[in-house]
Amino acid sequence: MLDNYLKECLYFTSSRLSRIVTKMAEDEFAMSGLSPTYAYLLMAVYDKEGISQKELSGILHLKPSTVTRLIEKLNSKGLVYSIVEGRMSLIYTTEKGKNLEKTIHECWMNLRRRYRDILGEKEGDELTLRLDKISDQLENKD
Amino acid sequence: MLDNYLKECLYFTSSRLSRIVTKMAEDEFAMSGLSPTYAYLLMAVYDKEGISQKELSGILHLKPSTVTRLIEKLNSKGLVYSIVEGRMSLIYTTEKGKNLEKTIHECWMNLRRRYRDILGEKEGDELTLRLDKISDQLENKD
DNA sequence: AAGATTTATATGTATGTACAAACAATATTA
DNA sequence: TAATATTGTTTGTACATACATATAAATCTT
Secondary structure, three states: OHHHHHOOOHHHHHHHHHHHHHHHHHHHHHHHOOOHHHHHHHHHHHHOOOEEHHHHHHHHOOOHHHHHHHHHHHHHOOOEEEEEEOOEEEEEEOHHHHOOHHHHHHHHHHHHHHHHHHHOHHHHHHHHHHHHHHHHHHHHOO | OHHHHHOOOHHHHHHHHHHHHHHHHHHHHHHHOOOHHHHHHHHHHHHOOOEEHHHHHHHHOOOHHHHHHHHHHHHHOOOEEEEEEOOEEEEEEOHHHHOOHHHHHHHHHHHHHHHHHHHOHHHHHHHHHHHHHHHHHHHHOO
16 A cells, blocks of 8 residues: 555655665675765775865765865875865875775776676666756756 | 766766656655655555555665654654554544645656656657666666 | 865664564364 | 574664864956
8 A cells, every 4th residue: 555655655665775786786886995975985086086075075976074074084094195285175086095996997897797687787777877967856846 | 088988887877876866756745745755655554554664665776774763753743643453553544644645646656747848758768768777677687 | 275065984863674583372183 | 401503672882974164375447
């Protein structure tokens, strides 16, 4: 009964999907010793050494305070350091951080392979892009 | 650059969407004084007074421990009470709980209207059902 | 150049969700 | 019937994320 109502609610279905996929991602990234979000942040720093937290917040679609917290932790793990420049703090990877790059990339691909195997390659990729577009739509209209 | 990689990752896009929709849902359910998940649990109890936590866990796709925590809180708000029956604890709504039914239903509809207005009615509903199917697929293959 | 505004980051606190382990009740098997 | 396994719930703990507020630096205004 109610079951049917729930699967017609975007809050319900998107939360559920996110929980499932997060679990998957955590599994796949476990070998890097990082939760997926931390790994992604690191990827963003590989991509642009000296990136600011503001930029990171924009790329990762996370609130600045969240980014601060993530960096705190990556820093305490010795994977990242920051240089304060004026009011900004710029983020760089340490040697130890750089050493993780290959592993993280591998995890990334494993995750992708995993859901593609279940959903189909086309379907998986198409869904992913669609969710991105939907998010854009929902964010710009408010 | 990296931006493009990210929007090709289902973990990233599904988490982002979920965060956005959760925010929306929290806004719309604010007038009920409850977070959306609590409201949904309550709906499940309206639907079946005396439901067990196991059943709730199944319907809401949440872990049993999570359901325990949710009920604890609803109970402390005086919206719900439980009767222990053997090893199960069965959940019932209080008068105060019942009084929320209309409001919750209204929130529910407002939320739906809100994302439908942005995404289009067809598109919104279709997406929702699709996410549900995808979740099923991902859960059964592992 | 002093004061006011804006911008980037940090900090205290809260919340939803989960895991692992514990516990308690029931069912099964020897 | 005693010993064991299974099942439903609870508890301790952890984590990702966010909000509100605070701080500090930069920019703008008069």
